Amino acid sequence: xxxxxxxxxxxxxxxxxxxxxxxxxxxxxxxxxxxxxxxxxxxxxxxxxxxxxxxxxxxxxxxxxxxxxxxxxxxxxxxxxxxxxxxxxxxxxxxxxxxxxxxxxxxxxxxxxxxxxxxxxxxxxxxxxxxxxxxxxxxxxxxxxxxxxxxxxxxxxxxxxxxxxxxxxxxxxxxxxxxxxxxxxxxxxxxxxxxxxxxxxxxxxxxxxxxxxxxxxxxxxxxxxxxxxxxxxxxxxxxxxxxxxxxxxxxxxxxxxxxxxxxxxxxxxxxxxxxxxxxxxxxxxxxxxxxx
Numbered sequence: 001x002x003x004x005x006x007x008x009x010x011x012x013x014x015x016x017x018x019x020x021x022x023x024x025x026x027x028x029x030x031x032x033x034x035x036x037x038x039x040x041x042x043x044x045x046x047x048x049x050x051x052x053x054x055x056x057x058x059x060x061x062x063x064x065x066x067x068x069x070x071x072x073x074x075x076x077x078x079x080x081x082x083x084x085x086x087x088x089x090x091x092x093x094x095x096x097x098x099x100x101x102x103x104x105x106x107x108x109x110x111x112x113x114x115x116x117x118x119x120x121x122x123x124x125x126x127x128x129x130x131x132x133x134x135x136x137x138x139x140x141x142x143x144x145x146x147x148x149x150x151x152x153x154x155x156x157x158x159x160x161x162x163x164x165x166x167x168x169x170x171x172x173x174x175x176x177x178x179x180x181x182x183x184x185x186x187x188x189x190x191x192x193x194x195x196x197x198x199x200x201x202x203x204x205x206x207x208x209x210x211x212x213x214x215x216x217x218x219x220x221x222x223x224x225x226x227x228x229x230x231x232x233x234x235x236x237x238x239x240x241x242x243x244x245x246x247x248x249x250x251x252x253x254x255x256x257x258x259x260x261x262x263x264x265x266x267x268x269x270x271x272x273x274x275x276x277x278x279x280x281x282x283x284x285x286x287x288x289x290x291x292x
Contacts, residue, residue, distance in 0.1 A: 049149035063167035177205035202232035
């Protein structure tokens, strides 16, 4: 229960009040609030107006997450959206992983201190994580904490200096059905044939046949079978050879190999190298020049 003093109002004027209401954000998020307005007229008569209002409550910040697996890293992305009516200042954040899992603190990208997040805007937090190695499918529980304050005087009067919200969620370790390993030279020249090999190993999939596709990503011309069906026995690698023709220079990514009907998170990529340096061809004229 809280009491608020209203300003004096003339006839036909409108007064607006802002006051905080704390409510548990559990299964039931609509709560009934009793509002009593007591006022006095110029005649010194006093009146009370009582209203029961149903108010839907929601989190100040809504969260979501996803796991991103690259060829040599696993990243956890947490996104937060400001659902308040005013800007908030993000102060700090922390991820509490379960036992056996850890955050690679040295590789956590900085999100910037005291970032202002406006209403209906999002912030993204990325954590490189190490998930425990196990042959069994597991579900792990994480907790993400975010501290923020409000630059708005309206909110600052009612919120603590560092307001904290928590997001609890679970992550299921992806099941590895296939393993793809790459073999290639680290460098080459544009316009020259580039030998490229990869092997596919069936780990836990029940299917004995799978279709692979090789995508040059607009950086390679593929010479050979870019799409074919493989018959695989459990644990036995199937090796595929082909030639590539690089059409761009610089550090370019190897072609993307995908398996039809298999999500990337269910494939363990074991590359020999992520990128290849492609240099332009050149003619050099070396001579001695007298010093002036």
